[in-house]
Amino acid sequence: MAKSPHPVHEDITPEMWTGIDRVIAEHKSVSGAIITVLRECQDIAGYLPVELLDYIAKGLNLPSSEVFGVASFYSLFSLVPKGRHTIKLCLGTACYVKGIKEVMSRVTNTFNLEEGQVTEDKRFSLEGVRCLGACGLAPVMVVGQDTHGDVSPDKILGILDNYT
Amino acid sequence: MAHETVEQLGRIREKYAAKFAFTDKTYLLICGGTGCHATGSIKVKEALEQQLAEHDLSDKAEVVETGCNGFCAMGPLLVVQPGDVFYQKLTIADMETIVKEHIIGKKPVERLLYKDPVTRKRIASQKEIPFFAHQEPVVLRNKGLINPESIDDYIARDGYSGAAKALLEMDGEEIIEQMKISGIRGRGGAGFPTGLKWEFASKSPGETKYVLCNADEGDPGAFMDRSILEADPHAVIEGMIIAARAINAGKGYVYARTEYPLAISRLTKAIEQATAYGLLGENIFGSGFGFAIEIYQGAGAFVCGEETALMRSIEGKRGMPRPRPPFPAHKGLWEKPTVLNNVETLASVAQIIRHGGSWYSAMGTESSKGTKVFAVSGDVNNIGLVEVPMGTSLRTIIYDIGGGIPKKKKFKAVQLGGPSGGCIPDAYLDTPVDYEAIAKVGAIMGSGGVIVMDENTCMVDMARFFMEFIQDESCGKCTPCREGTRRLLQILEKICEGRGKPEDIDKMRELSATISQTALCGLGQTGPNPVLSTLRYFMDEYEAHIHDKRCPAKRCVALLKFEIDRDICTKCGLCFKHCPSDAIIWKKKEVARIEKDKCIKCLTCYDKCKFGAIF
Numbered sequence: 001m002a003k004s005p006h007p008v009h010e011d012i013t014p015e016m017w018t019g020i021d022r023v024i025a026e027h028k029s030v031s032g033a034i035i036t037v038l039r040e041c042q043d044i045a046g047y048l049p050v051e052l053l054d055y056i057a058k059g060l061n062l063p064s065s066e067v068f069g070v071a072s073f074y075s076l077f078s079l080v081p082k083g084r085h086t087i088k089l090c091l092g093t094a095c096y097v098k099g100i101k102e103v104m105s106r107v108t109n110t111f112n113l114e115e116g117q118v119t120e121d122k123r124f125s126l127e128g129v130r131c132l133g134a135c136g137l138a139p140v141m142v143v144g145q146d147t148h149g150d151v152s153p154d155k156i157l158g159i160l161d162n163y164t
Numbered sequence: 165m166a167h168e169t170v171e172q173l174g175r176i177r178e179k180y181a182a183k184f185a186f187t188d189k190t191y192l193l194i195c196g197g198t199g200c201h202a203t204g205s206i207k208v209k210e211a212l213e214q215q216l217a218e219h220d221l222s223d224k225a226e227v228v229e230t231g232c233n234g235f236c237a238m239g240p241l242l243v244v245q246p247g248d249v250f251y252q253k254l255t256i257a258d259m260e261t262i263v264k265e266h267i268i269g270k271k272p273v274e275r276l277l278y279k280d281p282v283t284r285k286r287i288a289s290q291k292e293i294p295f296f297a298h299q300e301p302v303v304l305r306n307k308g309l310i311n312p313e314s315i316d317d318y319i320a321r322d323g324y325s326g327a328a329k330a331l332l333e334m335d336g337e338e339i340i341e342q343m344k345i346s347g348i349r350g351r352g353g354a355g356f357p358t359g360l361k362w363e364f365a366s367k368s369p370g371e372t373k374y375v376l377c378n379a380d381e382g383d384p385g386a387f388m389d390r391s392i393l394e395a396d397p398h399a400v401i402e403g404m405i406i407a408a409r410a411i412n413a414g415k416g417y418v419y420a421r422t423e424y425p426l427a428i429s430r431l432t433k434a435i436e437q438a439t440a441y442g443l444l445g446e447n448i449f450g451s452g453f454g455f456a457i458e459i460y461q462g463a464g465a466f467v468c469g470e471e472t473a474l475m476r477s478i479e480g481k482r483g484m485p486r487p488r489p490p491f492p493a494h495k496g497l498w499e500k501p502t503v504l505n506n507v508e509t510l511a512s513v514a515q516i517i518r519h520g521g522s523w524y525s526a527m528g529t530e531s532s533k534g535t536k537v538f539a540v541s542g543d544v545n546n547i548g549l550v551e552v553p554m555g556t557s558l559r560t561i562i563y564d565i566g567g568g569i570p571k572k573k574k575f576k577a578v579q580l581g582g583p584s585g586g587c588i589p590d591a592y593l594d595t596p597v598d599y600e601a602i603a604k605v606g607a608i609m610g611s612g613g614v615i616v617m618d619e620n621t622c623m624v625d626m627a628r629f630f631m632e633f634i635q636d637e638s639c640g641k642c643t644p645c646r647e648g649t650r651r652l653l654q655i656l657e658k659i660c661e662g663r664g665k666p667e668d669i670d671k672m673r674e675l676s677a678t679i680s681q682t683a684l685c686g687l688g689q690t691g692p693n694p695v696l697s698t699l700r701y702f703m704d705e706y707e708a709h710i711h712d713k714r715c716p717a718k719r720c721v722a723l724l725k726f727e728i729d730r731d732i733c734t735k736c737g738l739c740f741k742h743c744p745s746d747a748i749i750w751k752k753k754e755v756a757r758i759e760k761d762k763c764i765k766c767l768t769c770y771d772k773c774k775f776g777a778i779f
Contacts, residue, residue, distance in 0.1 A: 032480030035463050039422070073482040073639075074463030076422055092384035093579060093615045094541035096629055102767050106744065109764055130466065132423055133387035135541035135615075136199040136236025136548055147202035153768055154742065 007051045011081060019044040020052070024059035034060060034070050038077055047078045075130070083118045083125035085163040088142040092131030099152070100139040104128065106153035107160075123164070167450035169442045170328055173319050180320030184309070186246040190225040190267060193243040193308060197232025197394050198387075198426050200239035204255075205229075208240045211256040215263040225267055231395020231430070233308035234549035235295055238278070243290055243308060250290035251276045281545050281567055295546045298565045302527075302535045303511045304551045307395040312430050315437040318398040324443055326514030330406045331451040334517075336366055339410040343513070345521025347533030352378055352469070352506035353581065353610040354686070355532075355599045358513075361503060364493035366411040368501035373413035375404050375455075376497065376504040378474060379420040379427070382466040383582030384633065386613035388537040389507035391549050393420070393427035396511065397434035401457060403510030405448065406517055408455040411503055416457045419474050422464060431459060466583075466637035470685045471496075471504045473639070484639045485685035506611070508537055528554030532598040536612060540566050543573065543618035550614075552597065559593040562616055573618040577701070581610025583630045583637075584690030586697025587623060606697040608690070622719035623702040624709050628656040630694035638687065645688030648679040652695060661722040664710040669699065718779070721765050725779055730755050732777035739769035739778065 006017045023040045027033035037056060042048050048071055057067040071077045089095075089104050104115070107126060111119050118125040134140050137149025141156060148159055182188040194200075194209045213227050233241050238252035242262070249272045251262065258276055265273050277286040278293050287293050301307065310317035318324070330339050344359030365373060377400060381389040393400060404416045420428050435457050438444045446454040460478050467473045468483040475497045477483035496502025512534065516524045525533045532554040538561060541547045545567030552561060558578060562568070569575050577587040586607035588595065595601050599609050617626070635649040652675055655668050676692030683689045699706065708714045715723040728739075733755045740750035747762035748769065758769070758778075770778050 032478060034480040035477065036461070039461065039463060069482050070480070074465050076463040091633075093582070093613070093629070094385045094547075096384075097542045097615060097617055097621055097626075099771070102771075105764075105766055109766070130382065130423070130464065131384035131386070133381065133390040133421075134199050134202060134236075135385055135387055135539060136239070137202055138541060138547075140202075147198075149199075149202055153744065153766060 007055060009049060009051050011047075011049065012045050012052065016044050020055070021059075024056060028060060034062065034067060035074070038067075038071055042077060047081050049079070053079075081118065081122075083122050085123065085144050086125050086127060087160070088127045088129045088132075090130075090132045090134070090138070090140040090142070091128045092133075092135065092138070094135035095131075095139040098138045102153050103139055103141065103151055103156055106156060110157060124160070167332075169449050170332070172441070173324055173328065176316050176319045177322070180316060183317075184320055189223070191245040192225060192227045193230050193233075193245060194227060195231075195233040195239060195241040195308060196229035196312075197236065197239075197391060198424075199232065199236035200241060201426065203239040205240035207256055208242075208254050208259065211259040212242075212263070215259045216267075219263055219268065221263070221267060228311050229313075230308045230310060231306075231312040232391035232549060234304065234391070235293075235546065236549065237545075237547035241308075244272075247272075248289045248291060250278055250288070250293060252278050281570075294567065295548065295550075295565055298556075298560060299551050300527075300535055300553050301551050302515060303392065303399075303508055303537055304395070304549065305515075306399065307391070307549070310396070312395055312397055313433050315398060315434065315441060318396070322518065323398055323514075324402055326517040327402045327405045327409075327443065328449055330409050330517050331449050331453055334409075336410045336412060339406060339517065340366060342517060342521040343410070346516045346524035347521075347528070348509065348512060348516065348524060349532065349599065350506055351508035351512075351536065351611065353383075353584065353608060355609060358505060358509055361493060361505075362407060362410045364491070365413075365501045365503045368494050370501050372415075372498075372500045373411055374497045374500055374502040375408045375411070375413045375416040376474070376478075376502060377404055377416065377418040377510055378469065378471070378504055378506050379418050379424075380462050380469045380474060381421055381424075381507070381611065382469045382637075383584075383611050383613050385539065385541055385579070385615040386582060386611045387539045388549065388612045390421075390424050390427050391539075392507050392511050392537070393424070393431055397427075397431045398438065399511040399514060400431070400507055401434055401438050401444070403505075403513035404457060405443070405455055406513050407503055407505065407510065409453055411501070413503070414455060416455065417478055417497070418457060418459045419468070419478060420459055420461055422461045428459060428461065435459070465639070466633075467639045467685070467687050470687060473685070474504065475502065482639070484641045485687075487684060508612070529596060529598045529601075531600055532609075536597055536609070538597075538612045538614045540614045540616070542579075542615040543569055543621070544616040545570050554598055555596045557594050557596050558588065558614075561597070561614060562593065566616065569616065569618050571618075573620065575616070576619050576621055577617045577623065579607075579615040579617065579626070579694075580613070581608035581693070582613050583633050584608055584686065584693055585610045585613075586693050587617070587626065587701065588697075589701045606693075606700050608693070620717050620719070622660075622715055622717035623698045623705045624656065624659055624715075625717075625719050627695045627698045628653065628660055631656055631691075634687065634691040638691075642682075642684035642688060644679045644682040645684065645691060648675055648683070649688070649691050651675060652679075652692065656695070659706065659709050660715075660720045662709070662713045662720075664706075666710060668710065669703075669706060673699065718770055718776075719767075721767065724765070724770075726758050726760065726763050726765065727779060728756050728758060729777045729779055732775050734775055734777070736774075738772045738774070742768050742772045744768060
């Protein structure tokens with residue numbers, strides 16, 4: 001069977017397409033695997049542009065509308081590119097009570113960066129996330145894979161200096 | 165003759181008996197929960213191992229990375245056994261001291277011990293620390309003790325003996341009978357009797373059935389399930405095996421939040437180990453019964469904690485609930501009879517089967533049996549994981565275990581039950597932890613999040629916070645929830661911005677009643693609860709916002725003037741030092757002043773001023 005040719009996309013390299021093809025092939029015959037496929041493809045490409053969603057739909061033999069419906073429903077999936085470092089601020093109750101709102105507004109003011117957006121230099125993207133379950137450290141900020149607990153508007157700028 | 169797997173469990177128990185009596189060597193139990201990982205426990209552990217090696221002690225002392233110890237605010241944590249010595253807030257440099265003074269010198273390191281915030285005294289023994297002393301660990305019996313990545317550790321602590329009993333000595337009906345006698349109710353929040361749920365599914369006709377574990381812990385401020393999975397994943401697996409045996413299911417799924425990578429990785433390892441030991445798979449214990457478990461990662465949608473939405477999500481669809489009946493016990497995952505239980509419920513099952521239902525029902529109150537795990541956080545001294553018998557008062561949890569409110573501030577409310585729950589004021593703190601008693605005061609037991617709020621919390625803003633959450637997480641399928649919560653949020657935003665009108669209160673009440681009565685699933689039906697409970701207990705704050713355009717807790721930015729009261733200001737200059745935008749003018753021995761055009765309204769000065777001089 002001939003493989004469908006990869007659509008052209010500036011953010012997806014040939015190596016990424018190979019990985020994406022492998023993920024699709026692995027899950028093709030498993031019913032209900034769409035969420036897993038989307039997650040693994042996002043891990044490879046960084047985000048899920050529409051061209052990629054269409055490609056996945058074709059690969060899994062599903063209507064594009066269904067794949068888009070799932071991708072837009074779950075907050076894990078991003079249809080827009082992300083910055084080099086993703087700042088996640090926990091918006092759980094404990095973090096809120098302990099002042100994450102003020103931390104959020106400091107980040108927004110300093111970097112001219114709104115929730116769900118990327119800075120112009122692509123350095124940071126900012127996400128407000130649901131409870132991370134690390135309430136003992138509230139308020140919590142996660143940058144990339146690093147969790148920073150007990151943050152305050154004063155402290156965060158120093159922490160963020162380490163991410164260039 | 166006993167089956168080889170049963171004999172193997174017996175051999176493992178004998179082999180490790182000395183380990184858990186701590187008689188063969190010194191055990192250094194370092195907490196490896198998410199919280200302690202974030203504060204640096206992995207590096208502390210490496211430093212400790214290095215120190216032991218340098219002092220040639222590797223044979224005499226063993227470092228064990230346990231799951232979440234529970235006292236999350238004090239991490240990184242270390243407990244030394246025998247002796248039960250509890251060390252807190254450790255650094256890499258402290259490891260040399262501990263090895264030299266404690267392990268070699270046999271004398272606990274005083275300065276690293278827990279200091280009681282009230283008596284200011286150091287306490288050495290973990291079980292004498294008030295945070296631990298008032299607890300009764302049943303579900304959490306292995307926390308901070310076993311290595312969650314070692315199945316042998318779990319087996320040594322009687323693990324999988326409940327499953328052996330269920331599979332070899334009991335039939336499905338007998339298992340369900342014991343669950344019914346135990347009186348345990350669903351720990352996810354709704355409190356449906358677990359035995360009854362199993363009975364419905366077991367009587368449902370069909371060859372193919374499923375057991376699901378709900379580990380989609382979405383309530384903000386709740387981390388019980390995460391901690392259980394991190395500390396004792398095999399307890400959940402064993403519970404699922406027993407549930408599967410009871411209803412005769414061959415396949416199970418754990419639906420876990422993708423935000424919990426450590427819990428997922430430990431559970432994955434645990435499933436692999438249990439399979440390798442023949443505790444999952446075909447013909448378990450030679451009983452002829454087979455069961456397999458798969459982990460399914462969610463993708464970030466609060467509504468997927470609702471059972472029918474969760475099943476939709478596993479099927480690879482948008483996680484939207486559907487009307488019930490039919491209930492999952494009849495038509496669940498892939499339209500087959502399904503039992504869905506919460507992590508904590510499943511983690512209790514093996515012990516109920518091992519000790520018998522009446523052992524469990526001896527704990528708790530008339531209608532709420534056993535123990536309950538709570539995640540205590542917010543404005544409270546001892547933040548962490550707490551397990552108490554049902555019937556314990558909220559006051560005991562917040563003051564005796566939680567150590568009260570920090571910075572000498574006043575208690576205002578405790579929030580139970582997440583976005584479906586409510587805020588309980590001081591007057592009702594003697595309410596016992598009991599499904600019915602908590603519902604009576606306007607909250608719900610919920611999954612176990614306990615968030616303490618001090619006097620600086622604005623209750624109108626909290627209602628707005630929860631409504632924003634519900635509105636954002638509403639799946640959009642039914643109109644009352646999709647539109648109703650949006651309107652409620654708009655009204656609350658208006659009030660917080662000083663544009664509220666007296667009639668808004670009645671409007672919110674009416675809208676809340678309609679949403680509760682008509683929404684499709686639990687998310688919408690309980691969504692207005694945070695509004696209703698704050699209206700019930702904190703009407704004065706709503707009135708201050710609406711009539712006086714004033715926020716008593718000074719949190720609602722639109723209602724603050726950002727001015728300094730000359731009579732109260734002590735000229736200390738703290739606000740000046742912390743202002744990030746140089747908007748405060750201050751000189752020594754002079755009252756501070758705020759330049760409005762430079763001020764970014766970040767509230768830093770409000771938080772820093774100890775005298776409440778800024779209004």
